[in-house]
Amino acid sequence: MKIYSFGEETKPAILLLPGTCCHWKRNFGHVIPLLQEHFYVLCASYDGFDETEDSTFPNMLIETAKLENYIQKNLGGQLFAAYGCSLGGSFVGLMVQRKKIHIRHGILGSSDLDQGSSFGTWAMAKAMTPLLGKMLRSGKLPVWAKKKMEEKAGAEYAQAMLQLFGCSAATQELPSMAFVSNTSIFNQFFSDMVTPLEDDIYVPGTKIHCFYAVKMGEEYENRYRRHFVDPDIRYHAMQHEELLACYPEQWVEEVLASCRLEGRGMEENDFEERHFTEAERAQAEITESGNPRKPEGEDGKKMLERMNESHHNVTGWALSLWEIQGNDNILDIGCGGGAALSRMAEHVTDGHLTGIDYSPVSVETSRATNAESVAAGKMEILEGSVEKLPFEAETFDKIVTVESFYFWPNPQENLKEVRRVLKTGGTFLLVADIYEKPGLPREVKDNIRKFHLFNPTREQFKNLFREAGFAETRIHTKDGEDWICVEGTK
Structure with a gap:
């Protein structure tokens, strides 16, 4: 040797x-x-x-x-x-x-x-x-x-x-x-x-x-x-x-x-300590305790309420890429706190909305956020996983997921499952406020590592959608932001 x-x-x-x-x-x-x-x-x-x-x-x-x-x-x-x-x-x-x-x-x-x-x-x-x-x-x-x-x-x-x-x-x-x-x-x-x-x-x-x-x-x-x-x-x-x-x-x-050497020349120490305000530290503790991968407990509820607010802008930007019809049948995967469903409900008059999440806390919170639509039969919120969606093939006109793809257990196979329940000619929007690219802030990279986020590049997203069988894939980004919306058409 x-x-x-x-x-x-x-x-x-x-x-x-x-x-x-x-x-x-x-x-x-x-x-x-x-x-x-x-x-x-x-x-x-x-x-x-x-x-x-x-x-x-x-x-x-x-x-x-x-x-x-x-x-x-x-x-x-x-x-x-x-x-x-x-x-x-x-x-x-x-x-x-x-x-x-x-x-x-x-x-x-x-x-x-x-x-x-x-x-x-x-x-x-x-x-x-x-x-x-x-x-x-x-x-x-x-x-x-x-x-x-x-x-x-x-x-x-x-x-x-x-x-x-x-x-x-x-x-x-x-x-x-x-x-x-x-x-x-x-x-x-x-x-x-x-x-x-x-x-x-x-x-x-x-x-x-x-x-x-x-x-x-x-x-x-x-x-x-x-x-x-x-x-x-x-x-x-x-x-x-x-x-x-x-x-x-x-x-x-x-x-x-x-090796904790990123951006530090030859230092072998850990990442530089970032000085948080008391409010930032409290929010970070709630996020960690609430478990963003699968929200749980009282801190999980608090985290979902905050996410309904913090995801407002990126969700609105992504939904603007769609022309939601009054009779659309729409699925929200990983519906979290239910804010995206609430916004889409404003445009769906004769159609139907379904939310699904594998966190019981998310299901409870989403139902509370959309109590009126659920009571009217316009919307239902189910507990389930993207690994095996409880729907027949060709069910939905549109499908969306906001800030959940990071945690999908088997992204390639899960995308195939999404495509299965999407109608031919229908569209799927994958929405995230970050994607892998040069220049991401240090605190963002720290969170990617800390919470084990699956965070592909633009090209990797295209490959994933292509291999899942989508006929067309379009990548949308917004100037001045790290947002991405991947649009797949069946």
């Missing part, structure tokens, strides 16, 4: 760990120059996967011990941060679990953390090794496999991932992987899946951050939460390692934010 180093040793050290059957340059060559501004960058090149060595990958535990020995010898056993790309995340978990060294920030890059039985994994590794070996030696993915990958995830992502893996033309920046032996491939593949990672790993002074690629499926988020105590889950509407492969600048921003 070799460890390549870049930048100034006086800066905080970050260790980069490649993925399965990957070369360090292919995984990280495009981000190392960006990281050097902030870190002393160390990049591991595993046994059997470095062209300058005649070696064979042994197993995960032996390689882990070598990493630990390097850190003990060269860094006094202290590592500021470690980022594991895919399989590299297993190394991060193992080093934290073993406690031979101390890592302040352990970052998993959409790692799958698969575990399997010895026999089943042995059979799988035996079958996969010759296929992987052939791909690495030829530098090409079979045509059928490449086509399937492009159809599922898009040509840009497919090409970027093939470069990361080694299935593209070799250059000085993207070395050939033809030197890798089948023995190294088998040992790495097999040992990764049979080397156990404990549940509820916790080390004082260590924070685990997981770059969760939502399109991989919610079982991966569940694994992160099973293996680590209170991990910092960072949601991205992307495929496996798409952030690293396709959006290097945004990837670096996430690494910096995870």
Whole structure:
């Protein structure tokens, strides 16, 4: 094994760990120059996967011990941060679990953390090794496999991932992987899946951050939460390692934010303390206690009342994009305190309005806000989830969600469920007062992290709506604000 180093040793050290059957340059060559501004960058090149060595990958535990020995010898056993790309995340978990060294920030890059039985994994590794070996030696993915990958995830992502893996033309920046032996491939593949990672790993002074690629499926988020105590889950509407492969600048921003270095040069301390007024502090305490993800208790009611006011302007702006007809049948998902329903009720005369929310407190508050319309039979408020909407297909002319998409459990699948109950030709408005873009205020970014908000970019919103099956997607933003309204037509 070799460890390549870049930048100034006086800066905080970050260790980069490649993925399965990957070369360090292919995984990280495009981000190392960006990281050097902030870190002393160390990049591991595993046994059997470095062209300058005649070696064979042994197993995960032996390689882990070598990493630990390097850190003990060269860094006094202290590592500021470690980022594991895919399989590299297993190394991060193992080093934290073993406690031979101390890592302040352990970052998993959409790692799958698969575990399997010895026999089943042995059979799988035996079958996969010759296929992987052939791909690495030829530098090409079979045509059928490449086509399937492009159809599922898009040509840009497919090409970027093939470069990361080694299935593209070799250059000085993207070395050939033809030197890798089948023995190294088998040992790495097999040992990764049979080397156990404990549940509820916790080390004082260590924070685990997981770059969760939502399109991989919610079982991966569940694994992160099973293996680590209170991990910092960072949601991205992307495929496996798409952030690293396709959006290097945004990837670096996430690494910096995870390590609390964002906008602070070389300081290792936490974010600068912000001085709140007593009123601001009280409101922040109510928000945290009231639980914006699923409002609860008396503080939840207070928070909803405040949100009815604070969301007034962005809601009005978004609804102005619609021409609400008197006979429209409209659904509000995540109706919260019911203010949006109340505003739409002013325009619906012969139609019907339905609100749905999975918080009993929100349902109660929304019914109280709209008591007159509910009593008249013009509106109903139901308790339920966007995961399984209790309506027939093609039910609603219009659907809206205001400030709730951040918390949807499975955004891609949930959007498909929204489309299912929308009539053909109908429109869905997704309204939010922030979206991911450069220049968001620090306190906004802090809240995104604190409450684990799913906050896509404009382009990611388009991709989500397209993959959910919407025929047309339009993005609306407002000058001078961070607002966004994504309009999908079925």
